[in-house]
Each structure stands twice: as structure tokens, then as C-alpha cells.
Amino acid sequence: MSTAQHIAVLDDEPDITTLLSGYLQSQGFRVSAVHNGPALMALMAADVPALVLLDLGLPGEDGFSIARQLREHHRCGLVIVTGRGDAIDKVVGLEVGADDYVTKPFDLRELLARIKAVLRRIAPAEPAPAAAAPVAASRDQLRFIGWTLDVAARRLVSPDGQDVALTTGEFDLLLAFARHAGRVLSRDFLLENTRGREAGPFDRTIDVQVGRLRKKLEPDAENPQIIKSVRGAGYIFVPPVTNA
Numbered sequence: 001m002s003t004a005q006h007i008a009v010l011d012d013e014p015d016i017t018t019l020l021s022g023y024l025q026s027q028g029f030r031v032s033a034v035h036n037g038p039a040l041m042a043l044m045a046a047d048v049p050a051l052v053l054l055d056l057g058l059p060g061e062d063g064f065s066i067a068r069q070l071r072e073h074h075r076c077g078l079v080i081v082t083g084r085g086d087a088i089d090k091v092v093g094l095e096v097g098a099d100d101y102v103t104k105p106f107d108l109r110e111l112l113a114r115i116k117a118v119l120r121r122i123a124p125a126e127p128a129p130a131a132a133a134p135v136a137a138s139r140d141q142l143r144f145i146g147w148t149l150d151v152a153a154r155r156l157v158s159p160d161g162q163d164v165a166l167t168t169g170e171f172d173l174l175l176a177f178a179r180h181a182g183r184v185l186s187r188d189f190l191l192e193n194t195r196g197r198e199a200g201p202f203d204r205t206i207d208v209q210v211g212r213l214r215k216k217l218e219p220d221a222e223n224p225q226i227i228k229s230v231r232g233a234g235y236i237f238v239p240p241v242t243n244a
Contacts, residue, residue, distance in 0.1 A: 004030040005119060006049040010040045010066070011081070012058050016104075020053065023108050024115075037066045044074060051077035051119060056084050056093070064096055071097035077118040077168065081106065087204065094208040097167045101205075121168045142178045144239040145226070147217070149178055156216075164216055169194065173209045174217075177227060177237035186234040210235060 007029050009020045017033035024031045032049065034040045036058060043049070052070060056063030063082070070078055080093045085103040093101045099118045102111055140151040146159030154171055156164045166174065172194040177185070187206045194206075214221040228236050 004028055005051070006030045006032065006047065007115070008040060008043055008049040008052045009033045010035070010037070010052065010058075011055040012036065013055075016055070019108075023112075027112060037061050037069075040066065041069070044070070048074060049076055050122070051079065051115060053079050053081045053115075054098075056080060056082040056089065064092060067093065067096045067098060071167070075122070077115075077122050079111075079114060079118060081111070091204055091208055094169070094205055095212065099168045118168060121172055140243065142175075142241050142243055144178065144181070144241045149174060151175065166216070167212075169205075169209050170213055170216075173206070174213055177235070178241045181237045181239065181241040184230045184233050184236045190234070206235075 005028075007024055009017050009024075009031060011017050011020070011033075012035050014035070017035065021031040021033050032043055032047070034043055040052070054063060054067060054070075058066075063080070067078060067080065070076070078098045079100045079102060080098045081102045081104065082089070082093075083104040090101045099121070100114050102114060142149040142151065148157040149155075150157065154166075156166055156171070156174065158164050173190060176190055176193045190206045194209075210227055211221070214224050214227055217226050218224045226238055228238055230236055
């Protein structure tokens with residue numbers, strides 16, 4: 001059985017799916033091309049891919065609705081690849097849980113780099129070697145005001161012991177905050193440390209992800225006390241963090 005990572009490409013344009021399928025296969029991936037939402041959902045039921053490339057401009061279908069369904073039922077990577085470059089569309093795409101947003105026309109090498117970055121972030125942690133078993137209790141767990149961020153398992157546990165679902169981007173952003181608690185972090189720094197790229201002048205990726213994190217962490221997201229904004233500078237993660 002092939003060990004190549006599986007990528008699904010959903011686009012209604014055969015030229016695009018042919019181009020992406022051929023290129024990604026040449027880079028060692030296994031690719032399934034589909035042309036509508038029902039075909040993607042059938043694929044997800046039979047052979048869940050590691051990552052989905054999703055076009056938003058599908059005739060008669062709502063690409064954002066498809067993205068929401070993927071996020072509700074699957075933990076695969078999700079990269080929106082679309083001709084819709086409007087800033088509002090990008091914000092909505094990130095709000096529904098996309099790990100990245102690429103506009104057409106795109107450079108194949110840049111898209112490949114984005115795909116690999118998402119796959120690295122969602123990859124399961126390597127199991128500890130047998131010799132390390134006696135110190136397993138010292139795994140990297142960051143704690144703050146009752147919350148636990150389990151780095152190895154990529155889990156966030158609330159003060160009352162409940163798992164809190166995070167997208168890949170949200171987890172990486174919270175990890176960056178927790179590892180730099182008490183420091184003012186610029187949007188450029190956060191974007192580079194979570195997505196491996198610099199922010200453009202209209203890039204609101206970090207603001208969107210911060211808003212989503214606040215809704216999950218803060219008792220009152222409109223009056224945040226954990227992740228505070230610093231006007232003209234970025235954000236600061238306020239509570240002290242300990243490493244268990």
C-alpha cells in the first residue's frame with residue numbers, strides 16, 4: 001500500500017485539476033481530483049485525504065459551506081485555492097477554519113510550499129523511543145490560568161478538563177503566544193512563526209485567528225484579558241505560562 005500523502009483537489013475547472021494533479025503527483029503525493037461538493041464528501045467517506053485544496057467558486061454550490069462541513073467532521077488540512085481575492089472572502093475563509101488561502105493565478109512552487117507547511121503543522125507527533133518511557137510524564141505541556149496546552153498531542157484542555165477543538169492555525173498561534181508570554185508580538189512575527197511567511201499590507205490572517213481564539217479562551221471575548229491588543233504594535237499574551 002502506498003505511503004504517499006493523499007491530497008484531494010476540488011475545482012470545477014478540469015484544466016486546474018489536471019494541472020494540480022500532475023504537479024502534485026510529480027512531487028510524490030497521491031491525488032484525487034473531484035469537481036463538486038457531493039463528490040468530495042463521497043471521497044471523504046471512503047478515503048480521507050491528509051489535505052484538501054478547495055475552490056470557492058463552484059457553480060450552484062457554496063464553497064464556504066463545504067469548508068464548514070469539512071471542519072465539522074474532519075481534521076484534515078484545508079487550503080482554499082480560489083479566484084476570489086476579495087479581503088472579505090479571505091477573512092470568511094479563515095473564519096470557517098481554512099489553514100491557508102491562496103488566490104488564482106498562483107505559482108505552483110509557492111502553493112507546494114504552503115501545502116507542505118500545513119502538512120507539517122498537522123502531522124502527529126513522533127512517538128517517544130522506548131528508552132524515554134520513564135520520563136514520559138515530562139512531555140511538553142504549557143499551563144496558564146488552569147488551561148493546558150499539550151504540545152505533543154496538539155490538544156488544548158480547559159480548566160474543567162474538557163478538550164477544546166482548535167484548527168491547525170489556532171493551535172499554532174496559541175503555541176506561539178504561550179511560548180512568548182508577556183512579550184508584545186507583532187502581526188508579522190506571528191504570521192512568520194505560524195505560517196512561515198510575511199504579512200502583506202492587507203493580511204488579516206492573524207487578526208481573524210486571534211478573534212477565534214478569544215472566543216474559545218476568554219470569558220468575555222469583547223473584553224479580552226488573556227490575549228490583549230497593543231495599539232500599533234500587535235498582541236500580548238498576558239497570563240504567566242509554566243512548562244509541566
